[in-house]
Amino acid sequence: MPDKPIYDIIIVGGGLVGASLAAALRATPLKIAIIEAAPWFTDKRPPSYDDRIIALNYASHRIFSSLGLWKKIAPAATPIKQIHISDQGHFGFTHLDSKDLKIPALGYVVSARHLGESLKEILAGSAIDIIAPAKFLDINQCDDLLNIEISSDKQSQTLQTRLLVAADGGNSKVRQHLGIKNHSIDYGQTAIIGNVTLEYPHKNVAYERFTRSGPLALLPLQNNNCALVWTVASDKTEEVMALDEQTFLSSLQQQFGWRLGQFMQIGQRHSYPLQLSRIEEHTRQRVVIIGNAAHTLHPIAGQGFNLGLRDVASLSEVIIDSLKAGEDVGSDMTLQSYVARQKPDQEQITNITNMLVQVFSNSFPPLVIARNFGLLVTDALPPLKKFLERKMAGLSANSSRLLCRLPLSEP
Numbered sequence: 001m002p003d004k005p006i007y008d009i010i011i012v013g014g015g016l017v018g019a020s021l022a023a024a025l026r027a028t029p030l031k032i033a034i035i036e037a038a039p040w041f042t043d044k045r046p047p048s049y050d051d052r053i054i055a056l057n058y059a060s061h062r063i064f065s066s067l068g069l070w071k072k073i074a075p076a077a078t079p080i081k082q083i084h085i086s087d088q089g090h091f092g093f094t095h096l097d098s099k100d101l102k103i104p105a106l107g108y109v110v111s112a113r114h115l116g117e118s119l120k121e122i123l124a125g126s127a128i129d130i131i132a133p134a135k136f137l138d139i140n141q142c143d144d145l146l147n148i149e150i151s152s153d154k155q156s157q158t159l160q161t162r163l164l165v166a167a168d169g170g171n172s173k174v175r176q177h178l179g180i181k182n183h184s185i186d187y188g189q190t191a192i193i194g195n196v197t198l199e200y201p202h203k204n205v206a207y208e209r210f211t212r213s214g215p216l217a218l219l220p221l222q223n224n225n226c227a228l229v230w231t232v233a234s235d236k237t238e239e240v241m242a243l244d245e246q247t248f249l250s251s252l253q254q255q256f257g258w259r260l261g262q263f264m265q266i267g268q269r270h271s272y273p274l275q276l277s278r279i280e281e282h283t284r285q286r287v288v289i290i291g292n293a294a295h296t297l298h299p300i301a302g303q304g305f306n307l308g309l310r311d312v313a314s315l316s317e318v319i320i321d322s323l324k325a326g327e328d329v330g331s332d333m334t335l336q337s338y339v340a341r342q343k344p345d346q347e348q349i350t351n352i353t354n355m356l357v358q359v360f361s362n363s364f365p366p367l368v369i370a371r372n373f374g375l376l377v378t379d380a381l382p383p384l385k386k387f388l389e390r391k392m393a394g395l396s397a398n399s400s401r402l403l404c405r406l407p408l409s410e411p
């Protein structure tokens with residue numbers, strides 16, 4: 001019998017967050033494996049490398065640039081120069097501009113599919129072991145190591161590791177297995193996405209419009225298309241998905257208005273039920289939980305993956321620090337240092353996102369008036385506006401080395 005392989009780090013879940021962590025650590029001497037339930041080496045992709053469109057904020061652009069990944073992502077990325085926020089049928093609006101922050105863009109729009117393919121390409125040229133399709137089954141502590149049982153090809157095998165990173169998404173089996181409590185709010189809303197062809201040029205403006213049915217976002221794409229993220233009440237999803245193209249487009253037009261001229265075409269539509277969830281504990285002995293497994297957000301402010309990528313930046317930094325100090329990468333000290341760095345960011349973004357959903361999905365008249373004054377005041381007050389612009393660009397979060405464009409190994 002060959003010896004069981006011993007890894008420094010096993011990442012459960014090769015979605016956008018797990019694969020980004022592996023990519024961040026690819027140049028280290030650490031022995032790392034990704035366990036991914038979906039096929040990896042065929043044309044089929046992990047389920048999250050799908051048609052959804054991700055608005056990467058400027059901070060994520062910086063992190064990917066520091067990791068040497070941006071050049072792969074850039075050809076398919078469309079810059080967001082401005083963001084226009086409005087409330088359907090009311091007076092309030094705010095206009096955010098990258099020029100106020102003296103940065104080239106507040107963010108970039110790219111498909112999850114392209115991001116995933118770029119990460120796969122980077123990992124293919126690295127020493128990271130990709131074990132897929134394979135499912136995490138069980139975990140047991142054994143001295144200074146964890147025994148991880150996985151199933152692949154209908155067989156189970158045990159791997160050993162010093163640190164297990166759970167990046168296995170909103171229904172995290174690792175989290176469930178450890179009995180870590182997860183608090184979730186079901187908003188009763190579903191996001192419908194699809195690409196819309198416009199009559200007028202979008203001029204790299206992203207639109208966020210709060211409508212009676214829920215928030216609606218149009219994000220600029222190449223070839224004068226926009227990515228639509230339209231939130232509807234979950235009990236209306238089937239009805240809206242079943243609308244023929246013309247009826248769907250005119251209903252969308254009614255909600256959005258004519259700022260971009262006529263909506264000409266809509267591509268394939270997909271739907272995603274929405275919820276907010278957050279965990280009570282971020283670590284257990286030699287285990288850390290990141291990405292959607294730790295926090296699943298409503299896409300209203302496009303923050304879910306951006307926050308997950310900052311989890312990656314903070315975690316890879318503390319791992320490198322402990323490696324340089326000759327410490328154990330799975331020690332309590334390493335993991336607590338990650339929690340101290342990243343938990344405030346996670347709490348802040350989760351609270352802001354939840355507040356936005358509650359405030360902008362509510363038609364209680366005093367609240368409607370207050371939020372419209374809020375939008376106008378934000379537009380009129382440069383310091384407040386700059387604060388919001390920095391938040392949207394992700395520049396007010398923790399200052400990990402990757403976010404400051406420094407290499408991971410910098411002292």
Ligand SMILES: Cc1cc2nc3c(=O)[nH]c(=O)nc-3n(C[C@H](O)[C@H](O)[C@H](O)COP(=O)(O)OP(=O)(O)OC[C@H]3O[C@@H](n4cnc5c(N)ncnc54)[C@H](O)[C@@H]3O)c2cc1C
Binds near residue numbers: 047052
């Ligand atoms: C409509 C929509 C629009 C969005 N727009 C934005 C946006 O504009 N900006 C933004 O920042 N975010 C956005 N998000 C959020 C973003 O998509 C997620 O935050 C991100 O994809 C989460 O990645 P993840 O890797 O943590 O989890 P996941 O993508 O869920 O990946 C988890 C991986 O783990 C694997 N897995 C699961 N169980 C096991 C197991 N037992 N064993 C092994 N592997 C397992 C799965 O196969 C999967 O590959 C949006 C989300 C939606 C739904």
